[in-house]
Amino acid sequence: MATTRDQLISDWRQQLAAAEETVAATPRAAWLARMQVRLYRFLLACYGGSDWQPPDEPCDPSPLVFDSAEAKSLDGKPAKSLGQIRSVLTAVAKAQDDPHAPGPLAGGLDYDSWVVVAAASSKLKTAACVELLAKSGLQARLCYRGDDETVEVPAHERHEAFEIIEQHRDRLHEPPRTPRTQRIPAWCRFAAGAIIALWFTGLMSWALAAFAWSSTGPVSRNVQPTDLVAGPGYFGIWFSLYLVALLSLGIAFLRRLRPVRGAKPGAKR
16 A cells, blocks of 8 residues: 555656646636645645555445434424514513613504605605695695705605605606706896996997097098097997996896796796
8 A cells, every 4th residue: 555655645746746837828727737736735745744544445434414314303493483482572671670661653653743755855846745735635844854855744644645746756856956957047147248248338339439430531530549439428338338238138137037928837938
């Protein structure tokens, strides 16, 4: 048997040398070669220099415990009933020195408890929800919880309120308020229009003054264009044109903000 042992160790050393000389072409082959080197080094470290001897006769593997005739049943104890489990939990709860008082909702919701059915954080129009629920004969109210605006109804009406809101979700849905979708306030647009009108009327006044200077004929030889721009007549023309432009902008904004007869409240114009 010593010869067999020597042959086995010699084979391990040959396999180790072959694995160390292997040139891997792929990462998978390189990983496999490293594993072979580690495996044969481990086997030689454990059995290469010791007096390890293989058994003279191969022994049969011992039967598994549950294959033996003397093995006990694996069924185990029967499960405890629900009453036994509840009695143990009740005994543990009663053994506490300072038992906790049951919460207000331990027995369920009260008949008139207020329940949240919609919120602004859910991208819903809370005012429209309250109006819709009120038209349906439900009692609804607006509340604030931190930075969120919520709609609440009594507990006994919550299921009906959920159904109504779900049926009209498309109409009650509010798009997110982002810089792309949020409308610019009217006063900002009016201020921007006033600034643009200031520059536009100034240029128009200068053009009118230049036209008046060129149309005077022989008189224009005694008057310079800068005299027309610097004179009080130029500022009078400028102020008149600017006032007309502001009035026009104001009328246009008022007509745009005025609701159209027959139009729906949420209709786009």
